[in-house]
Amino acid sequence: MSKHQIKILDGGLSTELVSLGFSLENCKLWTGKAIAERPDLLKQAHLNFIKSGAEVITTASYQLSIELIIQELNCSELQARNLIKKSVQIVREAISEANNQNILIAGSIGPYGACLCDGSEFRGDYVHDLSEEFLIEWHRPRLECLLEEKVDLIAIETFPSIKEANAVLKLISNYPEIKAWLAFSCKNENELSVGDKFSSAYPLFEKNQQLIAIGINCSLPNDITSLLESVLKDGKATKPFVVYSNDAKRWNETNSE
DSSP: OOTTOOOOBOOOHHHHHHHTTOOOTTOTTTTHHHHHHOHHHHHHHHHHHHHTTOSEEEOSOTTOOHHHHHHHHOOOHHHHHHHHHHHHHHHHHHHHHHTOTTOEEEEEEOOGGGGGTSSGGGTOGGGGGSOHHHHHHHHHHHHHHHHHTTOSEEEEEEEOOHHHHHHHHHHHTTSTTOEEEEEEOBSSSSBBTTSOBHHHHHHHHTTOTTEEEEEEESSOHHHHHHHHHTTOBTTBOSSOEEEEOOSSOOOOTTTTO
């Protein structure tokens, strides 16, 4: 991927699945539920994004951990791992059906807080009670599954803190051939969800050779410009930005949306 090339990402997978008639109510696996229950709708959602011009399709593995899959589906660890792998296989089926082999597959890795299923990824306070070593080992199984299915890159997304981002990048450093992007969730025009400054986070990771881009996702659109401008040097970014917003709402714990 060229440093100066703009790539169009896909859209909100949960929104597209709901528009296709899939219910995500009371669903701890989030879009991962569709892998098990309606892989046909999940493939159609991916196809819709491709037909709309998306050049990168993200897997439905954002809110999947081995423990959560076992808990929700009452399955074995092997079956849980296969479910994560199937998220890649469904994207590949959509790409094949679209007959467009130029599409990149991004394996989605959401934060630990996403699998707490209570909006913790939009607070990030859980990181204070977890060691870096714990976070590395917790993220390892999903990453292994995605890499075994040969995704083109890893989407490290909706991360609320520098601490967890650093842990995942240490894990990914064991696989030097893989590239990734890093997108933070931010609570205002200056800070990540946990309170770290975006202007502090960006320079910490800008020289990481495995990262193709650093940016923001699942944050209010009105905050994006100020966040990005806070890290510009002479009007330029030293590492490409990745940006994909939300539907202009803040997380509502009562409604889980």
